[in-house]
Amino acid sequence: MIALMMTQVVLASALSDHNYTMVQIPPGSFIMGDPKASGEDKRWQGTREVQLTRGFEIGRTEVTRGLWFSIMAEEKAGVGFQKQADGTVTMSLSLMGGGTSRAKCKEDDCPIVGADWYDTVRFLNKLSVREGLTPAYTIHEVPGATDPIVEWNRSANGYRLPTEAEFEYAAKAGSDQPYAGSASLWDVANEKNKVTRVAQYAPNAHGLHDMSGNIWEWTWDWHAPLPDQSTVDPAGPKRGRAHQNRTGQVKPMRVTRGGSLSPIPMPRGVRSRLITVNKRMYEFPYCEWTLNTGFRLVRNADD
Numbered sequence: 071m072i073a074l075m076m077t078q079v080v081l082a083s084a085l086s087d088h089n090y091t092m093v094q095i096p097p098g099s100f101i102m103g104d105p106k107a108s109g110e111d112k113r114w115q116g117t118r119e120v121q122l123t124r125g126f127e128i129g130r131t132e133v134t135r136g137l138w139f140s141i142m143a144e145e146k147a148g149v150g151f152q153k154q155a156d157g158t159v160t161m162s163l164s165l166m167g168g169g170t171s172r173a174k175c176k177e178d179d180c181p182i183v184g185a186d187w188y189d190t191v192r193f194l195n196k197l198s199v200r201e202g203l204t205p206a207y208t209i210h211e212v213p214g215a216t217d218p219i220v221e222w223n224r225s226a227n228g229y230r231l232p233t234e235a236e237f238e239y240a241a242k243a244g245s246d247q248p249y250a251g252s253a254s255l256w257d258v259a260n261e262k263n264k265v266t267r268v269a270q271y272a273p274n275a276h277g278l279h280d281m282s283g284n285i286w287e288w289t290w291d292w293h294a295p296l297p298d299q300s301t302v303d304p305a306g307p308k309r310g311r312a313h314q315n316r317t318g319q320v321k322p323m324r325v326t327r328g329g330s331l332s333p334i335p336m337p338r339g340v341r342s343r344l345i346t347v348n349k350r351m352y353e354f355p356y357c358e359w360t361l362n363t364g365f366r367l368v369r370n371a372d373d
Contacts, residue, residue, distance in 0.1 A: 084200055088137040088178070092127040093277050094371060095240050102238050103296065104348035113295040115350060120235050121302045128232060128240050129366035131268035131279050132287060133193075136178030138170070138185070141196050145171045146184065173361065179267045181285050181364040187324050187355030190231070190288050190365050191220055198228030203369070206230035217321075217356060222290065222305070225370075232368040233305050234291040234350070237327045241282065241347050243275035248346045250274040250281030255342045259283020265330065265362055283345055286326040286353070288365040293323040293352035313352070323352035330362040 085091075103117035139145075146169045170184045185193070188209070195205040204226040210219040222230065232240070241250040251258045251274030258271045259282055269279040291306025293313075310322030329345030353363055 084137060084140050084197060088134060088140065090134070090137050090367070091130045092367065092369070093130050093240075094125060094127050095236075095276065096125045097122050098239070100239050100242060100244075102235055102348075104346070112298075115348060116296060116298060118296065118298055119300040120239070120304060121300070122235065122239055123303055125371035126232075126236060126368055127371055128236070128278065128368045130273075130277060132181035132285060132364045132366045134179050134268055135170075135173070135176065135182050138182040138193065141200065142185075142189070142193050145169075146189075173265070175265045175267065177267055179269075181265065181268055181280075183265065183285055183362055183364045185364070186357055187288050187353075188218060188220070194229045194231070194367070197367075198226075201229075203228040206369075224305075227370055227372070229367050229369050231288055231290045231365060234289045234325045234327060235301075235304050236368065237281075237287070237289055238347065240276060240278060241274065241327070243278070245275060248348075249283075250278065250347050255283060255345060259329075259345070281328060282347055283329055285328060285330045286351055286363045287328040288353075288363065289325045289327055291325040293325045293350070310352075313354075321354055324355045326351045326353050326363055 099119060099121045101117050102120045104111075104115040105117050107115040107117070170182060173180065173183050175181070175183075191207050191209065195207055195209075198205045204223070206223055206226040206228045207230065208221045208223065210221070212219055243250070245251075247253045249255045249258050251272050258274070259280070260266050260271070265285055268284070271279065271283070273279045274281055292308070292310030294307045294309075294311045297304075306325070310324065312320045312322050314320050327350065329349055329351075357363075
């Protein structure tokens with residue numbers, strides 16, 4: 071099992087300008103998933119042993135609006151655009167909102183929300199170049215395809231998204247508590263579950279804030295049933311299970327972690343059961359409709 075270590079790494083330029091720090095996470099093994107899952111839920115939430123053979127650095131908080139707009143200058147409206155196979159572009163607007171311009175928490179130290187998965191990857195590559203690092207991703211625009219193909223260079227030292235396993239490993243920090251840093255969600259997240267400025271609540275044992283609550287966070291992995299055997303350095307399947315989107319198309323989704331139900335009114339007890347440290351959710355990677363999905367930085371630990 072892991073030996074806890076909390077080494078903060080303060081980086082120069084864009085990150086230091088916005089007081090963004092990284093925490094080093096050592097390699098180790100842990101039990102991933104929900105031990106209480108049963109029946110069909112075990113395919114999606116069940117447990118297995120996971121070994122991570124390489125340490126990594128992860129953001130102490132979610133990426134903030136201040137850091138995002140130092141790299142991505144434009145504010146995006148809450149409109150969803152999607153290129154179709156015939157080359158046409160469709161537009162949709164959801165009452166749930168979305169796009170970076172429709173965030174309710176708009177201070178520089180609020181988490182960026184409403185950016186789709188592909189814009190998130192573009193941000194990570196641009197930040198890597200600005201910091202003199204090798205971008206982790208190559209983005210291929212495919213003629214006739216609705217979505218680009220993204221390849222991950224796992225040896226690159228640039229910024230990237232966490233794998234789902236890395237997120238849960240860092241969130242649990244060697245604990246079996248239901249939330250990242252506490253047995254009570256309200257120690258680590260807003261009681262009304264509103265999106266708030268980062269680092270307003272208690273961190274976990276690694277010093278990471280908001281790994282439970284505040285917002286959902288993008289990961290690298292496609293959403294699909296989990297393997298029931300032990301795995302080493304998992305990064306998810308090559309393609310996710312297809313779901314029907316809001317326009318009737320059938321598309322795969324990316325996994326989100328962390329947990330936020332801010333747009334959905336529901337009893338406090340129900341909210342707390344749905345935002346445990348084991349909980350997996352998912353979203354279409356091109357989706358800008360959500361008001362409560364963001365991300366945090368990860369990069370490989372220096373050798």
